[in-house]
Amino acid sequence: MAERERVEIELRKSEENYRAIFDAANDAIFIHDIPSGQILDSNAKMSEMYGWTVDEVKSLTIIDLSSGESPYTQKEALGRIQKAAQGEPQLFEWRARDKSGRLFWVEVNLKHACLSGQDILLAVVRDITERKRAIDQLRNSEERFGKAFKANPQPMSLTTLANGIYRDINESFLAMSGYTRDEVIGRSSLELKIWETPQARAIFVQHLKERGSLVNYEAKFRIKDGSFRVLLSSAEQLEIAGEECLLVASSDVTEITKAQHALRESEARFRNMADTAPVMIWIADQSKGCTYFNKQWLNFTGRTLEQELGNGWTEAVHPDDYARCLQIYESSFDERKRFEMEYRVRRKDGEYRWVFDSGTPRLSADGMFLGYIGSCIDITDRKESEVALRQAHDELNKLKNELEAQNIYLQEELQLDQTFGEIVGQSDAIKYVLFKVTQVARTNSTVLITGETGTGKELVARAIHSTGSLADRPLIKVNCAALSPSLIESELFGHEKGAFTGAFSRKVGRFELANGGTIFLDEIGELPPELQVKLLRVIQEGEFERLGGSKTLKVDVRIIAATNKNLNLEVEKRSFREDLWYRLNVFPITVPPLRQRKDDIPLLVEYFASKYAKKFGKTISSVSPRTIQTLQAHSWPGNVRELANVIERAVIHTKGPTLQVVERFEAVGDELPSPPKSLEEIERDYIIRTLENTGWRIEGRYGAAKILGLNPSTLRTRMLKLGIQRRRSAYVDTDLTSKKDAWGT
Numbered sequence: 001m002a003e004r005e006r007v008e009i010e011l012r013k014s015e016e017n018y019r020a021i022f023d024a025a026n027d028a029i030f031i032h033d034i035p036s037g038q039i040l041d042s043n044a045k046m047s048e049m050y051g052w053t054v055d056e057v058k059s060l061t062i063i064d065l066s067s068g069e070s071p072y073t074q075k076e077a078l079g080r081i082q083k084a085a086q087g088e089p090q091l092f093e094w095r096a097r098d099k100s101g102r103l104f105w106v107e108v109n110l111k112h113a114c115l116s117g118q119d120i121l122l123a124v125v126r127d128i129t130e131r132k133r134a135i136d137q138l139r140n141s142e143e144r145f146g147k148a149f150k151a152n153p154q155p156m157s158l159t160t161l162a163n164g165i166y167r168d169i170n171e172s173f174l175a176m177s178g179y180t181r182d183e184v185i186g187r188s189s190l191e192l193k194i195w196e197t198p199q200a201r202a203i204f205v206q207h208l209k210e211r212g213s214l215v216n217y218e219a220k221f222r223i224k225d226g227s228f229r230v231l232l233s234s235a236e237q238l239e240i241a242g243e244e245c246l247l248v249a250s251s252d253v254t255e256i257t258k259a260q261h262a263l264r265e266s267e268a269r270f271r272n273m274a275d276t277a278p279v280m281i282w283i284a285d286q287s288k289g290c291t292y293f294n295k296q297w298l299n300f301t302g303r304t305l306e307q308e309l310g311n312g313w314t315e316a317v318h319p320d321d322y323a324r325c326l327q328i329y330e331s332s333f334d335e336r337k338r339f340e341m342e343y344r345v346r347r348k349d350g351e352y353r354w355v356f357d358s359g360t361p362r363l364s365a366d367g368m369f370l371g372y373i374g375s376c377i378d379i380t381d382r383k384e385s386e387v388a389l390r391q392a393h394d395e396l397n398k399l400k401n402e403l404e405a406q407n408i409y410l411q412e413e414l415q416l417d418q419t420f421g422e423i424v425g426q427s428d429a430i431k432y433v434l435f436k437v438t439q440v441a442r443t444n445s446t447v448l449i450t451g452e453t454g455t456g457k458e459l460v461a462r463a464i465h466s467t468g469s470l471a472d473r474p475l476i477k478v479n480c481a482a483l484s485p486s487l488i489e490s491e492l493f494g495h496e497k498g499a500f501t502g503a504f505s506r507k508v509g510r511f512e513l514a515n516g517g518t519i520f521l522d523e524i525g526e527l528p529p530e531l532q533v534k535l536l537r538v539i540q541e542g543e544f545e546r547l548g549g550s551k552t553l554k555v556d557v558r559i560i561a562a563t564n565k566n567l568n569l570e571v572e573k574r575s576f577r578e579d580l581w582y583r584l585n586v587f588p589i590t591v592p593p594l595r596q597r598k599d600d601i602p603l604l605v606e607y608f609a610s611k612y613a614k615k616f617g618k619t620i621s622s623v624s625p626r627t628i629q630t631l632q633a634h635s636w637p638g639n640v641r642e643l644a645n646v647i648e649r650a651v652i653h654t655k656g657p658t659l660q661v662v663e664r665f666e667a668v669g670d671e672l673p674s675p676p677k678s679l680e681e682i683e684r685d686y687i688i689r690t691l692e693n694t695g696w697r698i699e700g701r702y703g704a705a706k707i708l709g710l711n712p713s714t715l716r717t718r719m720l721k722l723g724i725q726r727r728r729s730a731y732v733d734t735d736l737t738s739k740k741d742a743w744g745t
Helices: 002-024 044-050 074-085 129-151 171-177 198-211 254-274 295-301 312-316 319-335 380-415 428-441 457-466 485-493 529-541 567-572 578-584 598-616 625-633 639-653 679-693 704-708 712-722
Strands: 028-033 039-042 090-097 103-115 118-127 156-160 166-169 213-222 228-240 243-252 280-284 290-293 339-346 352-363 369-378 447-450 475-479 518-522 543-545 552-554 558-563 587-590
Touching: 028 044, 044 118, 074 090, 074 103, 074 118, 103 129, 156 171, 198 213, 198 228, 228 254, 280 295, 280 352, 290 312, 295 339, 312 319, 319 339, 352 380, 428 457, 428 587, 428 679, 447 457, 457 475, 457 518, 457 558, 475 485, 485 529, 529 543, 529 578, 567 578, 587 679, 587 704, 598 625, 598 639, 679 704, 679 712, 704 712
Parallel strands: 447 558, 447 587, 475 518, 518 558
Antiparallel strands: 028 039, 028 118, 090 103, 103 118, 156 166, 156 243, 213 228, 228 243, 280 290, 280 369, 339 352, 352 369, 543 552
């Protein structure tokens, strides 16, 4: 038993050693069962090469690992397997396929063997893909070299390094030298006396050995007729058939050399002339780098010639002009065309000056491109004149556009229904309003007009404008309540093209139209909070931006605002900005409701009756006293606008010359009409209201004296005369707060 165990242990060790050696092999190894054709075993290199695991490959045959493409077909593979099984070893190249389907080159060595009494084939496979690729590349390289050598338009030669015997030459070499092929091959360059001197070749070879290769080496080459050509050569040392050889490729630059020599002489003469010319002159070579600037250029820039050479001159170009200037310069070079451009250059005193620069291609006598020559002149004075002219033209266009816009607006305004005509009335209340209008009309102060709906606030605004110093300028009206919040900003401040959907062109806003004139902001209490900030900026700074624009516009506009709301209460409710209210409430005017000026009703009735009678083609010569009494007894919550509508209906119904009112007015109860106030009482009420609005502050920027346009001492004297003293409770205008929804113009 012990002996058998020892044998088994030795057997396992032997198998382990076999496996280790088997897997450590650098080539893929297969053990192939001849009768069944199956793969019995494989090593780790097989898995790496083919992508199959050892267990997976046991279900395959050698045929499965072949490409199957002609001539590497199954029939060919079986033939080689049969020969190997018969004891004839096989060594061949084959196209194999891995698990992913990738094809690659392998070298296969098939040999017959016997393992444990069983006939097998041992297949050793080596990946030769890189070797095949290298061989193909070498073959292609040699073919390409041969073709390139013969077809190269440059003269090329292959000589021995030791004694310069010609091994091969191309057709360009023969055409340049004048020799035939038989006259050159097998003879040395010294024998043909191609070099200017024998020492010239020795120096050439010495430089080659020192540097390993030569590039653009200039030397003289004697051709068959004895004349010399100037060649610019590149040389490489290489080994061919065990012999050191010299491969030389040359360019014939004889004509270029002659042209350059002539050019140097010409340029010397040119420089003498250019330095005395009254313009700035520059020269550039084929590489676009400048090679010369005359004295006028250097004196202008205050820089040295060394600083300006190459692209150094661009350092003085204005940063805003740099990219455009360089683009024109380089593109003109590439296209070999003349160019003209204007740009700014820094003068030696640091000031940027406009120059006009023109460049023209330079050509040799035979048409060869040599570079550019150009000249510059200072055109700053002309440019400044052009800018001034352009600004004047732009200003004229701006004024033209403003006048056109104002004309369109005024034509639209003329088409509106002028319901009230001019202010009608002789009562003390309306006289006081007109007195305040006279006070403020000749100033540019901001005016805030308050009053109930239909009292004629717009007429008061028009009266202020028409009797003021800006009467010859437009009065632009904006109803803040008639526009949606999304449109009012565009209406007030204008918008740029594309600022929002539907903005197909730029629009001038009302503030811009009113520049130099007056803008009337009706229903200012309805202005959205987000626009109150922008309006405040216009009032304070006189500037704004169009919607969707970034340019700040300056305007000088007088503002007249109107509202049917008590803005002081709106400020307390935080629906109206306090700072904006202070800015608007510089000179407040309150238009009285019709119930407080009933003495004006007869005049208003006469005015409206005449107006509508003319409109409807009727003759109204009188109004019955009873009609007047009836109209004066009504409270008129709609004020003058309501009266106008009543008279219009009455004119329509009237058949004869006497106006008959058929309206049935609501009873006013026991309320007795309040007696009209005197001018002194109206003034007293107005001063008290102003003091209440300012917190009884008299002096200062927001004091009552400033708002009323009076000297503080004068205001105190009027307060003593009118018996005005500060009250404990705040004054609230019951007329202005009694009807929340009935205010407006």
